[in-house]
Amino acid sequence: MNEKFDAIVVGAGPAGNSAAYTLAKAGMKVLQLERGETPGSKNVQGAILYSDALERIIPDFRDDAPLERHLLEQRMWILDDESYVGNTYRSDAFNKPPYNRYTIIRTQFDKWFSGKVQEAGAMVISETTVTDLHMDGNRVVGVKTDRTGGSVYADVVILADGVNSLLAKKAGFHPELRPKDVALAVKEIHFLPEETIDSRFNVSANAGVVIEMAGKITNGMVGTGFLYTNRESLTIGIGCLLSDFRKHGIAPYALLDKMKDHPAIRPLIEGGTMKEYTAHLIPEGGYHAVPPLYGDGWMIVGDAAMFVNSVHREGSNLAMTTGRLAAETMIELTADDKPMTAKNLARYHEKVKTSFVMKDLKKYKDMPKVLENNPQFFTAYPELLNRAAHELLTVDGVEKKAKERSIRRSFVKSRSWTGLMGDAVKLWRAFQ
Amino acid sequence: MHTVVCIKQVPDSAQIRVHPVTNTIMRQGVPAIVNPYDLYALEEALRLKDRYGGRITVLCMGPPQAEAALRKALSFGADDAILLTDRAFAGADTLATSYALAAAIARIREDMPVDLVFAGKQTIDGDTAQVGPGIATRLGLQLLTYVSAVGEVDPENRRIIVQRRAEGGVQVLETALPCLITVLEGLNEMRFATMADMFRAARHPLTVWDREAAGIEDITKIGLKGSPTVVSKVFAPRPRTTRAELIEAQSGQPNDLADTLLAKLFTKHPQLGRQIVRRSS
Numbered sequence: 190m191n192e193k194f195d196a197i198v199v200g201a202g203p204a205g206n207s208a209a210y211t212l213a214k215a216g217m218k219v220l221q222l223e224r225g226e227t228p229g230s231k232n233v234q235g236a237i238l239y240s241d242a243l244e245r246i247i248p249d250f251r252d253d254a255p256l257e258r259h260l261l262e263q264r265m266w267i268l269d270d271e272s273y274v275g276n277t278y279r280s281d282a283f284n285k286p287p288y289n290r291y292t293i294i295r296t297q298f299d300k301w302f303s304g305k306v307q308e309a310g311a312m313v314i315s316e317t318t319v320t321d322l323h324m325d326g327n328r329v330v331g332v333k334t335d336r337t338g339g340s341v342y343a344d345v346v347i348l349a350d351g352v353n354s355l356l357a358k359k360a361g362f363h364p365e366l367r368p369k370d371v372a373l374a375v376k377e378i379h380f381l382p383e384e385t386i387d388s389r390f391n392v393s394a395n396a397g398v399v400i401e402m403a404g405k406i407t408n409g410m411v412g413t414g415f416l417y418t419n420r421e422s423l424t425i426g427i428g429c430l431l432s433d434f435r436k437h438g439i440a441p442y443a444l445l446d447k448m449k450d451h452p453a454i455r456p457l458i459e460g461g462t463m464k465e466y467t468a469h470l471i472p473e474g475g476y477h478a479v480p481p482l483y484g485d486g487w488m489i490v491g492d493a494a495m496f497v498n499s500v501h502r503e504g505s506n507l508a509m510t511t512g513r514l515a516a517e518t519m520i521e522l523t524a525d526d527k528p529m530t531a532k533n534l535a536r537y538h539e540k541v542k543t544s545f546v547m548k549d550l551k552k553y554k555d556m557p558k559v560l561e562n563n564p565q566f567f568t569a570y571p572e573l574l575n576r577a578a579h580e581l582l583t584v585d586g587v588e589k590k591a592k593e594r595s596i597r598r599s600f601v602k603s604r605s606w607t608g609l610m611g612d613a614v615k616l617w618r619a620f621q
Numbered sequence: 622m623h624t625v626v627c628i629k630q631v632p633d634s635a636q637i638r639v640h641p642v643t644n645t646i647m648r649q650g651v652p653a654i655v656n657p658y659d660l661y662a663l664e665e666a667l668r669l670k671d672r673y674g675g676r677i678t679v680l681c682m683g684p685p686q687a688e689a690a691l692r693k694a695l696s697f698g699a700d701d702a703i704l705l706t707d708r709a710f711a712g713a714d715t716l717a718t719s720y721a722l723a724a725a726i727a728r729i730r731e732d733m734p735v736d737l738v739f740a741g742k743q744t745i746d747g748d749t750a751q752v753g754p755g756i757a758t759r760l761g762l763q764l765l766t767y768v769s770a771v772g773e774v775d776p777e778n779r780r781i782i783v784q785r786r787a788e789g790g791v792q793v794l795e796t797a798l799p800c801l802i803t804v805l806e807g808l809n810e811m812r813f814a815t816m817a818d819m820f821r822a823a824r825h826p827l828t829v830w831d832r833e834a835a836g837i838e839d840i841t842k843i844g845l846k847g848s849p850t851v852v853s854k855v856f857a858p859r860p861r862t863t864r865a866e867l868i869e870a871q872s873g874q875p876n877d878l879a880d881t882l883l884a885k886l887f888t889k890h891p892q893l894g895r896q897i898v899r900r901s902s
Contacts, residue, residue, distance in 0.1 A: 192816075192820060226652065226654075227652055227689075230652060296652070312820075312823050312824075313823075314819050314820075314823060317816075317819065334816060336813065336814065336815055336816040336819065337813075337815040337816065338815045338816045338817050339815075339816040340816075341816065380638075464638055
């Protein structure tokens with residue numbers, strides 16, 4: 190006897206949970222299948238939670254979700270070997286509820302989110318790998334799992350199986366991931382007493398700080414580093430394009446070790462005990478790497494659809510939003526008594542296109558290529574900026590005009606006038 | 622044959638951490654699992670059911686979240702699941718826990734006689750190995766601990782034969798039913814539930830018993846009140862200072878590796894070489 194559901198959601202990350210929750214809340218018969226031992230056990234993220242995306246799904250999530258610190262301050266550092274130049278934004282407006290961003294520990298957060306999905310009435314089954322899709326011609330009619338008698342059927346299958354969506358690949362919805370379309374990120378969680386973190390980062394009462402970093406820490410590879418404050422721990426990590434790791438032959442952990450040893454970073458994490466070490470792929474191919482989003486009887490959401498805005502370090506909010514939009518599409522079609530054909534599910538694509546998700550990806554569509562082809566943004570410029578700051582801030586009896594001249598000369602010498610102009614234009618265009 | 626399997630939900634000790642300041646166990650974010658020894662017990666009960674038929678009831682005392690452990694047991698093929706949960710049970714040591722579980726089994730027996738009770742040899746969080754024997758003693762059941770294999774069962778004459786690990790060997794023991802068996806690790810491999818079992822487990826109505834439902838009247842025997850154990854001090858063991866040494870031989874050949882290892886051993890412990898020479902001569 191084979192079971193039949195309204196929808197099967199494959200995967201229990203932010204995208205899958207958002208889809209399953211929204212569908213179940215609307216009274217749909219939902220089955221969510223998760224490969225890991227428990228929902229969340231395989232999930233890795235920095236992690237910052239963007240309230241807006243979750244609020245649109247669970248408005249009162251703040252009542253019981255496990256949140257670490259709300260973000261009061263954002264720092265952006267451009268690092269040279271032993272220095273950094275940076276900017277900081279801190280505002281008391283970020284210190285007033287409802288807070289806009291939080292740091293979270295994903296294992297705890299995902300457990301909570303999955304609990305909500307189950308409360309809403311979805312059936313969640315873990316330790317079950319979806320191995321293939323059941324097709325009827327071009328139409329997806331269900332899934333096959335690795336369990337005996339493991340075929341389950343549904344009107345719609347929502348693929349939320351993450352960055353390396355084996356299912357989408359197998360079904361031919363998605364080409365094999367290219368190493369230059371994914372970043373490999375590694376991170377560690379270091380325990381430190383709450384008071385130490387408060388005083389070290391100049392915060393109190395559950396306020397937190399984010400430091401985003403770029404420059405020489407990535408050894409010339411396209412990537413960024415980060416440091417987030419949790420309640421009783423710090424998360425520190427770094428991610429670079431997989432293709433670059435391969436090209437440069439650097440081990441990710443070695444890169445992270447080197448970053449932790451940077452004179453500006455070492456004192457921040459000093460005395461901490463490492464609690465956790467994780468690594469994960471991040472889809473960073475951007476707009477051009479987004480696969481077809483729907484077909485007869487299926488939709489694809491979240492990381493599996495490459496929905497990550499690598500410039501602004503956003504991903505989970507894109508995942509939650511696309512998960513919700515896919516669910517809402519299905520709810521609307523059901524209300525209109527329309528079948529889940531490709532023609533009708535195209536509405537999901539429309540929704541994604543008119544949302545911030547696709548608009549943001551489109552805005553930065555050329556960014557991956559520009560960064561990939563111009564390593565100077567990760568090497569020469571951080572060095573030049575840091576040296577310029579050093580020169581300007583060193584008081585040594587040299588007149589300021591001469592200092593400015595010398596800084597200008599260093600830029601021209603390193604990049605040439607045309608190079609500087611070209612870089613400015615490239616970056617400006619990529620941000621358009 | 623009616624078998625009761627006692628299971629406990631425990632924090633995955635492989636992922637547990639000790640708070641560096643307070644020395645208490647940090648349970649936050651540590652996944653809860655079914656005590657691994659209990660899974661061996663459950664699988665052994667399932668195998669007996671495959672051979673002789675009957676029913677399996679899983680019993681778990683714990684907070685409401687322990688439902689996940691029972692659902693897992695159901696997915697493997699248990700017929701019924703009872704969650705024993707009540708604030709009054711909180712803070713129980715092994716004495717109070719065995720009292721509550723024994724009372725629940727006595728209550729189960731009222732509806733259907735129990736022939737066998739299975740438990741893991743111990744839990745990975747408490748490591749005491751006292752609760753199984755405690756239940757057997759309270760219920761007057763034959764007790765077989767550290768069982769490494771379950772052999773023949775004769776339901777007719779109500780006899781069971783098991784192998785029990787003992788110092789210096791294996792005992793083959795026969796006893797009368799009803800009895801309680803605590804099992805060792807590795808005596809079987811857990812089955813992989815079918816999809817139908819997963820659905821059944823997800824939908825199966827769970828029986829939830831509080832103190833009264835389990836027929837417990839004397840609240841001085843359960844929970845913190847019934848627990849004479851006192852935790853006077855908690856401390857983290859000092860990290861080991863001696864490190865393992867990696868021995869390498871130039872060629873990487875097994876012979877060379879062995880030679881290098883022996884040379885090291887004999888240099889470090891000269892008396893060892895002398896002893897070997899003395900024995901062989």
